[in-house]
Amino acid sequence: MNLVEINQISKVYETGGEKVAAVNDVSLSLLNNEFITIMGESGSGKTTLLTILGGLCKPTSGKVIVDGLDIYSLSQNSLADFRKEYLGFVFQAFQLVPYLTVEENVMLPLAISDLTKKQKKEIVDSILEKVRIKDKLKRLINELSGGEQQRVAIARALVNDPLIILADEPTGNLDSKTSEEIINIFLSLVSESKTVVMVTHNKEYTRYATRSIELSDGKIIKENNISLSAITSPINV
Amino acid sequence: MKLYNISLQSIRRRKSKTIFLLFGLILSVALVVMLITLSENINASVSQKLDEFGANIIITPKSEQLAINYGGLSIGDVSYNNSQLKEKDIARINSIKNSKNISTISPKLLEITDINGKKTVVAGIRFEDELRLKKWWRIKGKAPESESQILIGNNISAGRYININDSIKIKNEVFAVSGILDNTGSQDDDFVFMSLSSAQKLFNKPEAVSLIEISALCYDCPIEEIVAQTSSAVPAAKVTPIKQTIEAKMTAVHSFEHFSVGISLIILVISFLIVFANVNASVNERTREIGIFKSVGFRQMHILKIILFEILIISFLAGLVGYFIGIASAKFLLPHLSMFAANELFINPAVFWGTVLLSLFVSFTACIYPALKAAKLDPTVAFRYI
Incomplete structure (x- = not known):
């Protein structure tokens, strides 16, 4: 069974009396353990497709079914719960809360959970260890490098143990070495049965993906399936 | 970590914003407390002198x-x-x-x-x-x-x-x-x-x-x-x-009371506008942050709680500090303002609780609209900032 079914979705914006289709009749299925890259020029609809998939932007038409749930038929609260349970977001500009420490940023999604303080602490510690930033636990965000901030953002995306990680150009603000480290983290997540959907401009990363999609003017113009065995070995980090 | 921890950290680490709002509220609360206390004391003093002036x-x-x-x-x-x-x-x-x-x-x-x-x-x-x-x-x-x-x-x-x-x-x-x-x-x-x-x-x-x-x-x-x-x-x-005497005295006393109430109301309206403008600006500034909260699965109620809790903590603090500053100012000013003023300042205990509750109420009513606006912010709009 597909983890995500995107059926004929379109998103039309109206600007200055003119209708522009950011996403135009796109259909797509995602499986477990997939690492999908979405590529395309600026304005091709990559980010809009990602936010539609993330339950943050209601499509003008079409359906998004995740784990059997038609997410846009859900109430606001249920949609929020869906995001909490199923999704983890990673953004190009990291999007961390500046007045919270590393630990607090990672713990942010758990602020609305019923877990005890100790349980939350254990989860956060194990994830920070996984993304190798545990030594900066009490630091404020502006005291970290770009790579470190992105690791924190990934840790925050993972703290609720979501099935799907949605990453919008996560390496866009990073140097090549740090970018490879981030990609390596994503690959390790895929090996742990997570599905990673990554929007990127960098064609290099398609070699790590199980599937690569290219968008233009809101339409899928190219889709490459690569078998898992063909994925390049993880980079040493 | 709970939602209130986010509010507390925001108060603690966004110092300039907090201080600006706190200062505005403290000033308003202190002015209201000072006016009420002065008015009560001068009223009592004037009234006593008037009462002593001829039989009633x-x-x-x-x-x-x-x-x-x-x-x-x-x-x-x-x-x-x-x-x-x-x-x-x-x-x-x-x-x-x-x-x-x-x-x-x-x-x-x-x-x-x-x-x-x-x-x-x-x-x-x-x-x-x-x-x-x-x-x-x-x-x-x-x-x-x-x-x-x-x-x-x-x-x-x-x-x-x-x-x-x-x-x-x-x-x-x-x-x-x-x-x-x-x-x-x-x-x-x-x-x-x-x-x-x-x-x-x-x-x-x-x-x-x-x-x-x-x-x-x-x-x-x-x-x-x-x-x-x-x-x-x-x-x-x-x-x-002697009704005529009593009425004349009460009119004199109440005219000052009405003046104080009028000034206090103006101050309350100003406080309301301070909180409203501050929270509204803060919400607009924090659109990105609200987008982050939405992306990690926060409901509207969670965002509303974070903002309200933050404002209510600041208001409570402003109520407390403003009360004491108001009383101290009244004590300092009373001898200079009235030839009738007594040496001992009469402090009405109800003013303390009234002040704290009023501070919370004014802040709550002033921030409820911007807070709701933040909570209901369309994720698409919030994510344009991300």
Whole structure:
């Protein structure tokens, strides 16, 4: 069974009396353990497709079914719960809360959970260890490098143990070495049965993906399936 | 970590924003507290002084009157069941429940007698009480200090050519004129005043009193209550409040009260606008942050709680600090603002809780709209900032 079914979705914006289709009749299925890259020029609809998939932007038409749930038929609260349970977001500009420490940023999604303080602490510690930033636990965000901030953002995306990680150009603000480290983290997540959907401009990363999609003017113009065995070995980090 | 931790960290680490909002609220709260406290103190003080200024209750012996007609001809009113007031009634008046509200009791014995061949009213009074009651009296010479001295009204002096230190014979007793009352424009100008005990002896009416004037402090107690209590303490007396005097006093007191309330309301409106503008700007500034909260699965209620909790903590702190600053300012300003001001500042405990609750209420009502706006922010809009 597909983890995500995107059926004929379109998103039309109206600007200055003119209708522009950011996403135009796109259909797509995602499986477990997939690492999908979405590529395309600026304005091709990559980010809009990602936010539609993330339950943050209601499509003008079409359906998004995740784990059997038609997410846009859900109430606001249920949609929020869906995001909490199923999704983890990673953004190009990291999007961390500046007045919270590393630990607090990672713990942010758990602020609305019923877990005890100790349980939350254990989860956060194990994830920070996984993304190798545990030594900066009490630091404020502006005291970290770009790579470190992105690791924190990934840790925050993972703290609720979501099935799907949605990453919008996560390496866009990073140097090549740090970018490879981030990609390596994503690959390790895929090996742990997570599905990673990554929007990127960098064609290099398609070699790590199980599937690569290219968008233009809101339409899928190219889709490459690569078998898992063909994925390049993880980079040493 | 809980939602309130996010609010607390925001307060702690976004110092300039917090300080700006806190300062604005503290200033407003302090001004309101200062105004209310000053107003209460000045009102009480002015009221007390006004209450002391002249009588507002008059006690006369109870009597009943009957109009008699005989053969269709009116032959006038006849009084019967006449009762007498006695000096011991003063002790009874002093024992009423609201005796602390009684500022001065001034008994009088009024008699008419011949002085130099003319009918004259002699008033036996207790000079100390009468002078306290009639602060407008101005005396040439001095008030009587012994039983053989008298004070005469201005008309008596002018009409009969009597001067200070002259001697006057009243009912075969000789009295020395120690002082002449300046023109008061009242019946006092035609009276001869002597001590109450002298008058009682002279007219052979021991313990007798014709009427009693009372100055009651009615700021925090309705005059009707004092009148009722006095009536039951002295059943033989007719106790009458002087409404005109009371109304004039209350009007003076309330006009200042209304002024303070008006200013306080303006300050509250300004505080409301400060909080509203601040939270509204903060929400617009924090659109990105709200987008992050939405992306990690926060519901509208969670975002609303974070913002409201943050504002309510700041408001509570502002309420506390503002209260103490307001009280301190009132204490400092009171002696400079009113010639009536008491040395001791009266602090109404209700103002403390009222202030804290008002601060919370004003902030809550001011921030509820921007907070709701934040909570309901369309994720698409929030994510444009991401």
